[in-house]
Amino acid sequence: MNKNLIDWPTFTGALIILLAVSIPLAVFPESGKEIVSMANDFVTGNFGVLYLIFGLATFAFLIYVSFSKNGQIKLGDKVSEREFGTFSWAAMLFAAGIGSSILYWAMIEWAHYYQGPPFGIEGESKEAIQWAPAYGIFHWGPMAWAIYTLPSLPIAYFYYVRKKPVLKISEAVRPVLGKLVDTPLGNIIDVLFMFGLMGGAGTTLALGTPMIAQGVNDITGLPPNLATKTVIMLLCTAIFAVSSYSGLRRGIKVLSDVNLWLAIFILAFIFVLGPTVFISETTFTSFGLILNNFFKMATWLEPFANVGGFTETGFPEAWTVFYWAWWLVYAPFVGLFVARISRGRTIQEMILGTIIYGTLGSVLFFGIMGNYGLYLQLTGTFDVVGYMNETSPQAAIIAILNHLPMAVIMVPLFTILAIIFLATTFDSSSYILAAVVQKEVQTEPLRWNRLFWAFTLCLMPLVLMYVGDLETLQTASIVAGFPVLFIMGLLTWSFMKASNEDLRASKDYEPSTIYINRREIVQRARKRQEQEAALKRSEDKES
Template identity: 30%
Template sequence: MSKDPNYAPADSDDPRPRADWSVAGWSTGILAAFVVAALVAPDFVADGVAFGFAAATSWFGLYWQWLLLLTFFVALALIFTPWAKARLGGSAAPEYGRFKWIAMIMTTLLAGGGVFWAAAEPLYHYSTVPPYFAGTEQGSQEGVFAALAVSFVDWGFLAWAILGSLGAIVMMIAAEKGLPLRPRSLLYPILGRKAATSRVGAVVDVVCIVSVAAGTIGPVGFLGLQISYALESLFGIPDVYWVQVMVIAVLTAIAGVSVFSGINKGIQLLSSVNVFLALGLIAVVLALGSAWYVLRGLLGGLGLYIANFVPLSLFQGDSAWTASWTVFFFGWFLGYAPLMAIFVARISRGRTARDLLIGTSILPPIATTVWFAVLGGTGIYVDQKAPGAVTGPLADDGLPAAIIAITSELPMSVPIAIGFLVLTMTFVATTTDSMSFAISQSCMSAGDPGPRLRVIWAVLIGAAAAVLISIGDGGVGALQSAIVIAAVPVGFVMLPSLVAAPVLLRNLALEQGVVSRKRQIGLRATREEAPRVEPDAAT
């Protein structure tokens, strides 16, 4: 297998950071080519992406559903093994406190979905009963539970598990063996240390970088469109291109300053602010809306989700609907998985495997279901009191209309709406700075990325989003669909972690002495002491 000339091992005598300009060049070149093509021939690009999206979801959708489901179950099982006591990352103690650590993980994933999708998706499923619950009456209490349950499928336990559990364990153990924090290290279970020098590894790096960059540019572009719409609705500011670009410029500046200052300052500070602001808005919405209605919806929706956990996760009864919802989100999260594994690995040094698995696969999805129940449940509550008050604007104007319509029906509507817009901005900024860091790390053949490289990627993401929205939401929409296409090879990159994570974690636990070797030694001694039977003696 050919060797990558840009590779320098983590334990090299040369301590200087070195960028892998080949991977960086191919990644930026592919993204630039997509942006240019979308400007020059938007219809051709849209048709091509639509064809690729349909093929990817049709051929690989069920595989992704099984991959995410099995990843969650393996992660859940590992929590209860003694191997989970092993400490990851080669550090004796965690680098970050639990609150800051979980805050960085949660806000990196939620992005714009933390507000706009949380408000809109339950309402979409409330307006049109999902096929899995086809016998349920629209608008009934059971219909409300069904709407929330399906939203929990798309943003729940499976999504979080693929992003930060088994892949992060493999990444951290590979890093302890001298491999870099790059997507190629997920191939360590198959290729060993050759994963770091393989040409295949370089291809994996490029594919994963392009995938997560597309998944980040999309929300940034949509944020410009959504906040511009909200500013017109609230203050009469024209919803025009220059306003959208100004929104993206502010977001890019926030993300750039954050990622320049690094994880220890900007990224963890912005993440903590997000969590406190979100908690404050939850309290306000519950106080001004109906806390009892939301609680009932949360318990009913979560119970329905758990009771139908496997069949809902693997549902294929309506292929068009599944491709548009469950498979789309699963593909999107899968596209993020390798670089999220890098980011989680970087901020989780010194934590036990049990900490990591609970902190990625259990606590964040529970918090996410509460968040979706508060926003989506309040939206349904408002719409039931005044039919069409929220579902009407949602049908006419799409995602940003939902949160504006919900807040407009509450007391103190303008301050609350502004709070949600600020939260959305900081959510997306946190995703942008975290993924800019992970992308930059993926472009390093040795050492950590410098602040300039991190800022360059943040600016490139913002610039690409600003260019794409010049042709309307079709450009960023096509790019978001493209991440599902990129998830096809990524799905095979993540596959080895299913088997490798338990094996590597068991070996690490033995090395650290957190589980006893007595049984293994005893079994080996028994085999060695057993009488050997020669072939002719048996005869």
């Protein structure tokens, strides 16, 4: 066990802040929940416009970079081959960035919009029906994946181009902050990221575990109580601990591939044996509705609420602002992971691949699963909304699946998929947490380090689940993630500064893919400095 590789201030700092938030929430759940809720309302209510501006700016910036000379830079040496094939690469980034949360929201999010639609539209009206399937695709679409992609640019650049064997957010902002990164400020940046990730992981557990428990109840008759949820959480922990311990190639890659193939099978089954025409037409119509109203949806707030006869719906803060804040909390983690698995690709391939494959996966889930539930609602086959309001969203999801042909097979497969999805997110998370607390990561983080964070990710949410405050931990992480807005700005500045400096120092380049030889740049810079010094000495001698 090589303890010298561990960055102990970051390691202990992350644990301390997690305990400092989690223990008071466990001991004083009601007071803690109220305080965190007030802080969340303050952040989303007063700074919602910043989140929406950030989302649009990030999307525009990445499109610009991908088609600029910076986008042609290759991540690695000239002869570096892609570490992972496109299928496995797409599977890993999608599983890491989405997790079992997409199974939950893809199935049921439309029902929330149907009852409480945007733009002051009347609930359960014909107009509400049009927006219900579209808004989920928008929230999980290109803007979400753009926010995820942004941190991967500087991290991948420094890791593969400048050969810095460090996977840290703080290291990626070194061109801007300089030696300040080596002070406690660098540790604070990394600790804030780690806390946000652990809180975001708690959210995934909060949504995924009850849904899996409901599936287990349908299959076995076991009640979806705390005991069942505890066993499920421990089972998922065991799976992702083994996967993380095995590493990227033997663990995370294999689990992600299995996850994607099973998801494709379930989606294809629902699409082919469900209302195929309705699903196709509704998804395509939703796509057109989003394109037509993209900027309206991306900028809509409620500045006229409670004045001039306008009624406040709370929709932007409850959904769009919240989602952008949630993606922001997860973004450094997904960015770190995408950067780690992208060796051999150009920056353009990494940007467009992440946004396109991520969006395509989300569209398939929301378009097929969500619109199948909407079809049941509109045809009167099953009152999804009424059942959800009477029971729970998780129970409604399993009830929707029970209306499929061969439900006795599909419900178990869906439950297995949810378990694997949960595990793939967590093994990626533990892998990155382990990488962040190491001073160097030449190949893989230390195994004991990966295992430690795998169990840490489970234990705190498990404790909080017993006091009913997993949602409060999620909200606390969103509030704590507010400073990440500014860190993301530093990451953007850092990437452009470093890559432009290297491009200006490189030889003239003709190929479409730019290969930066960092060693040659340093050697030429030293030679130029020596020539200038010699010239100055010559001039001084003559004078």
